[in-house]
Amino acid sequence: MNPLLMSLLLIVALAIFGRIMYHKILLLMALEPVNRFNHIKVRLLNMVILAIGQKRLVGRKKEWIAGIMHAFIFWGFCILLIRSLSLYGEGFVKGFQLPIFGNDSIIGYLYIALKDIMEGIVLLMAAFAIFRRAVLKPERLHNTWEAYFVLVMIVVLMISDLLLDGARYNLIMLYNNPDHLHFFNNPQYGSEFLWTPVSVGAAALISWMSADVTGYILVGMFWLHIITQLTFLNFLPLGKHFHIITALPNVFFKNLEYPHQKAKLLDLEDEAAWEDESLGINHIHQLNWKQGLDLYTCTECGRCKEVCPAYITDKPLSLHEFNDKLKFELFDNADNIIKRAKLSATIKEDGDSEQMKEIKARVVELNSKKQLIGDVIEEDTLWACTTCRACEEVCPVTIEHVPRIIAMRQGQTLMAEAYPKELNPALKGLERNGNPWGIGYDKRADWADGLDVKTMADDPDVDYLLWVGCAGSFDDRTKKVSTSLVKILQKAGISFAILGVEEKCTGDFARRVGNEMLYQMMAQENIETLNNYKVKKIIAACPHCLNTLKHEYPQMGGNYEVIHHTEFIDQLVRSGKITLNKSFQGSLTYHDPCYLGRYNSVYDQPRSILKSISKDGLKELTRHGKESFCCGAGGGRMWMEETIGKRINQERAEEIINKHVENVAVACPFCLTMIEDGMKELEKEEEIKTQDICELVAKNME
Amino acid sequence: MKILTTVKKVVDVELTMHVEDGAIVEDGLQYVINAWDESAVEASVQLKENNGAETTLVSIGGGDNTDMIRRCYAMGIENGIHIDDPALAKADASIFAKVLQKVYEKGDYDLVITGKQAQDTDSGQTGIILAEYLGVPCVSNVIAIEVMDDQHIKVSRVGDAGTEIVELELPAVVTVDVSINEPRLPQMRGIMMAKKKAIDVMDLAALGTSDDEVEGATPKSEIVEFMVSKTRKAGQKFEGDAAEITAKVVDLLANEAKVL
Ligand code: SF4
Ligand code: SF4
Numbered sequence: 027m028n029p030l031l032m033s034l035l036l037i038v039a040l041a042i043f044g045r046i047m048y049h050k051i052l053l054l055m056a057l058e059p060v061n062r063f064n065h066i067k068v069r070l071l072n073m074v075i076l077a078i079g080q081k082r083l084v085g086r087k088k089e090w091i092a093g094i095m096h097a098f099i100f101w102g103f104c105i106l107l108i109r110s111l112s113l114y115g116e117g118f119v120k121g122f123q124l125p126i127f128g129n130d131s132i133i134g135y136l137y138i139a140l141k142d143i144m145e146g147i148v149l150l151m152a153a154f155a156i157f158r159r160a161v162l163k164p165e166r167l168h169n170t171w172e173a174y175f176v177l178v179m180i181v182v183l184m185i186s187d188l189l190l191d192g193a194r195y196n197l198i199m200l201y202n203n204p205d206h207l208h209f210f211n212n213p214q215y216g217s218e219f220l221w222t223p224v225s226v227g228a229a230a231l232i233s234w235m236s237a238d239v240t241g242y243i244l245v246g247m248f249w250l251h252i253i254t255q256l257t258f259l260n261f262l263p264l265g266k267h268f269h270i271i272t273a274l275p276n277v278f279f280k281n282l283e284y285p286h287q288k289a290k291l292l293d294l295e296d297e298a299a300w301e302d303e304s305l306g307i308n309h310i311h312q313l314n315w316k317q318g319l320d321l322y323t324c325t326e327c328g329r330c331k332e333v334c335p336a337y338i339t340d341k342p343l344s345l346h347e348f349n350d351k352l353k354f355e356l357f358d359n360a361d362n363i364i365k366r367a368k369l370s371a372t373i374k375e376d377g378d379s380e381q382m383k384e385i386k387a388r389v390v391e392l393n394s395k396k397q398l399i400g401d402v403i404e405e406d407t408l409w410a411c412t413t414c415r416a417c418e419e420v421c422p423v424t425i426e427h428v429p430r431i432i433a434m435r436q437g438q439t440l441m442a443e444a445y446p447k448e449l450n451p452a453l454k455g456l457e458r459n460g461n462p463w464g465i466g467y468d469k470r471a472d473w474a475d476g477l478d479v480k481t482m483a484d485d486p487d488v489d490y491l492l493w494v495g496c497a498g499s500f501d502d503r504t505k506k507v508s509t510s511l512v513k514i515l516q517k518a519g520i521s522f523a524i525l526g527v528e529e530k531c532t533g534d535f536a537r538r539v540g541n542e543m544l545y546q547m548m549a550q551e552n553i554e555t556l557n558n559y560k561v562k563k564i565i566a567a568c569p570h571c572l573n574t575l576k577h578e579y580p581q582m583g584g585n586y587e588v589i590h591h592t593e594f595i596d597q598l599v600r601s602g603k604i605t606l607n608k609s610f611q612g613s614l615t616y617h618d619p620c621y622l623g624r625y626n627s628v629y630d631q632p633r634s635i636l637k638s639i640s641k642d643g644l645k646e647l648t649r650h651g652k653e654s655f656c657c658g659a660g661g662g663r664m665w666m667e668e669t670i671g672k673r674i675n676q677e678r679a680e681e682i683i684n685k686h687v688e689n690v691a692v693a694c695p696f697c698l699t700m701i702e703d704g705m706k707e708l709e710k711e712e713e714i715k716t717q718d719i720c721e722l723v724a725k726n727m728e
Numbered sequence: 729m730k731i732l733t734t735v736k737k738v739v740d741v742e743l744t745m746h747v748e749d750g751a752i753v754e755d756g757l758q759y760v761i762n763a764w765d766e767s768a769v770e771a772s773v774q775l776k777e778n779n780g781a782e783t784t785l786v787s788i789g790g791g792d793n794t795d796m797i798r799r800c801y802a803m804g805i806e807n808g809i810h811i812d813d814p815a816l817a818k819a820d821a822s823i824f825a826k827v828l829q830k831v832y833e834k835g836d837y838d839l840v841i842t843g844k845q846a847q848d849t850d851s852g853q854t855g856i857i858l859a860e861y862l863g864v865p866c867v868s869n870v871i872a873i874e875v876m877d878d879q880h881i882k883v884s885r886v887g888d889a890g891t892e893i894v895e896l897e898l899p900a901v902v903t904v905d906v907s908i909n910e911p912r913l914p915q916m917r918g919i920m921m922a923k924k925k926a927i928d929v930m931d932l933a934a935l936g937t938s939d940d941e942v943e944g945a946t947p948k949s950e951i952v953e954f955m956v957s958k959t960r961k962a963g964q965k966f967e968g969d970a971a972e973i974t975a976k977v978v979d980l981l982a983n984e985a986k987v988l
Contacts, residue, residue, distance in 0.1 A: 294916050443915045450913045457913070458760060459742055466742035468756055543916040
């Protein structure tokens with residue numbers, strides 16, 4: 027159309043865009059390293075399913091309409107990319123056609139048909155999105171001018187392209203100008219316009235215009251489209267719509283460890299790390315580059331906070347704000363972080379010590395002047411998280427919040443020594459007696475008195491080690507669960523033993539509150555004991571123990587086959603080692619523990635057991651399975667007061683009460699305590715009984 | 729201000745003790761810092777942090793106390809002295825006080841803070857006898873310490889009917905109750921630094937005491953035997969309707985307990 031204008035626009039737009047992107051990439055490269063270039067095939071598959079397939083948007087039952095809306099806009103954009111390229115070509119060469127997508131191939135025709143329909147759909151979807159934001163106002167979305175601006179740009183892009191095609195059609199068909207204007211016309215596939223109903227529709231809308239005006243429309247729409255597109259491109263990196271560029275790579279580089287990136291096994295003796303304050307995350311430059319990319323990518327959709335127990339119960343933890351605050355701190359310090367990284371790279375351990383000292387001092391000078399916890403993120407925000415992972419499970423762009431929160435807690439506990447002091451009694455209990463209640467370790471196996479349970483010391487050759495856990499050993503209510511589990515195992519004739527007084531807390535809660543020192547102490551002692559007895563298979567009676575033993579002990583040389591009691595009971599039932607009676611009366615529901623469900627993907631086995639014993643079947647709670655709602659005790663919260671907002675356990679207890687059930691089954695000692703307490707607080711403990719699956723099975727087996 | 733804090737290693741009272749032939753069975757026991765002394769350590773560290781003070785701790789007897797002393801270093805104590813001597817095997821409070829007097833005299837301290845009692849013996853005498861030996865004022869059962877000036881402190885003590893506020897001229901001895909503070913949990917940084925710190929271990933000779941002062945002094949009391957206290961029998965639980973339960977209880981009271 028106008029090669030000069032086109033060149034000018036492209037040069038300016040791409041130069042600005044290139045500069046912005048270069049800076050953003052430089053910033054990522056200055057952050058901490060993490061390897062995300064392995065298992066390329068798996069990564070590509072993730073990208074196809076999660077990003078291109080939009081699995082978490084379309085697949086979320088609760089919001090499938092919004093999901094489809096988003097997916098079509100996204101797919102539409104992908105398809106329109108090709109069209110854009112040919113439009114840019116057209117700016118230089120009249121009648122420009124991309125190879126393959128040209129006049130002479132069916133692909134070209136199919137493409138223009140697809141593009142045409144997609145443009146119509148995207149237009150409708152964008153209009154719906156505006157309507158949804160302005161009128162329906164879903165709670166999780168916070169309405170910003172930016173969101174509307176982008177939607178309006180999308181509308182403009184679609185309309186301008188449709189009108190461009192419409193004007194072209196009218197000029198060719200109505201005003202008989204086929205030579206002047208280019209269009210597909212292949213004897214085999216016919217005229218282009220047979221394939222583009224939406225553009226032809228647009229043409230009809232402007233068919234009343236004169237040839238001259240239509241000519242102006244054609245040119246005007248062409249440039250409007252190009253300019254909007256280039257503005258759009260440059261607008262993206264400035265705000266939340268950066269995700270349009272970064273979402274695909276973010277999903278590609280997603281962590282592949284299950285269920286999320288494990289807490290780093292810190293070398294607590296590393297003096298340099300103490301000096302650099304690099305144990306845990308203490309400064310914004312200590313994020314790794316993927317965590318930086320996460321911040322670029324957060325779409326502020328609010329799905330995470332909508333499922334977050336802390337947010338729902340009015341704690342000062344709103345995840346997208348958390349992301350936003352970190353992002354701005356990152357951007358505010360971008361130049362210094364880049365300089366810092368360059369300077370750090372020049373530090374050599376064997377270099378001139380005076381000079382190195384001076385460089386190190388300059389590096390420290392470049393740290394952010396703000397305290398990461400305190401000035402950027404509030405303390406109460408950091409400690410409100412129960413590490414339930416609900417947020418991670420719903421995030422459409424697979425952002426991981428929990429590892430970041432744990433690393434920040436490590437920083438607070440180890441470096442700043444500024445953790446909630448109310449944790450001290452539990453931590454001290456761990457230090458002295460290997461359990462958070464601080465009860466004498468010698469009483470750990472008292473619950474098993476008279477039950478004829480062997481210890482590993484009695485018989486190290488048993489098939490299974492039963493890992494009882496602290497609650498199962500010391501908490502009066504949970505001891506009954508341990509007793510039931512023993513009954514089941516004995517009934518099934520399983521050869522098993524416990525560690526007895528040799529068992530210690532796995533250290534789960536210490537790790538979640540950032541006390542890596544106590545965690546490693548517990549883990550090391552337990553691993554020594556377990557390896558000493560050459561333990562191979564463990565049945566864990568607590569999802570937190572299960573998770574730590576299974577996923578975290580391997581970091582320290584403890585490799586075992588670990589299975590939760592519900593999984594094991596399910597196996598026993600299937601193999602006929604125990605027979606369940608469908609004799610349980612009364613309506614029944616099941617509360618998924620976070621560390622069993624979201625952390626270990628055990629959703630079906632507990633349900634299958636319950637269905638086998640319940641006469642009245644199993645009622646699901648509104649929030650169940652992957653979107654189950656935390657009891658409030660995870661992440662060390664069991665040992666902290668809950669003074670802000672509503673109590674999480676009451677929120678959950680209310681949900682159960684509203685389901686009008688008489689029984690709720692759980693599979694975790696913390697859930698048992700929290701939900702039972704919730705029922706007591708709401709004076710419902712007589713009407714609604716809370717029991718572990720073990721207890722129900724023990725009472726309903728032959 | 730120079731503060732001397734005394735610490736004692738005691739059996740972890742969370743554990744159940746077993747006695748055989750009048751002696752405690754050591755197997756399976758673990759030793760920890762006496763809870764009251766831990767509060768004394770915390771009180772000293774807080775005075776150091778808030779008012780500036782040099783803190784020293786002393787432990788007496790009990791074999792190797794390295795772990796306990798390191799833990800106190802990690803809490804913030806600066807210097808540690810450990811007095812170990814076979815002659816102290818049967819020492820009682822009066823002997824400990826005598827040894828403490830020697831330590832005190834060598835160090836020119838302004839304030840001695842001790843736990844008001846030890847979890848193992850619960851005798852609560854050492855600090856008070858020490859004050860007597862030193863001829864300095866003593867307040868026991870203290871729940872708050874406030875520095876007034878170089879020469880004076882103000883302490884609160886719990887009495888029978890309420891709290892007393894007492895002003896003291898230094899040097900002085902105070903014995904503190906556990907309610908004075910919530911002792912901090914040593915963290916990694918402190919623990920690492922503590923590892924590098926020396927502990928001044930000495931026997932009585934090194935402390936510079938003469939035979940008749942400590943070694944020759946006879947303890948004023950002696951432990952002859954340990955006994956485990958009897959645990960209460962578990963109560964009985966009755967289930968059923970009110971009438972049944974009443975009948976059962978009345979029957980038991982009349983025929984078994986014979987109180988009716
Ligand atoms: S973190 Fe994920 S779920 Fe939360 S607002 Fe950002 S994109 Fe949405
Ligand atoms: S892990 Fe759970 S509590 Fe923590 S931020 Fe995510 S949803 Fe909220």
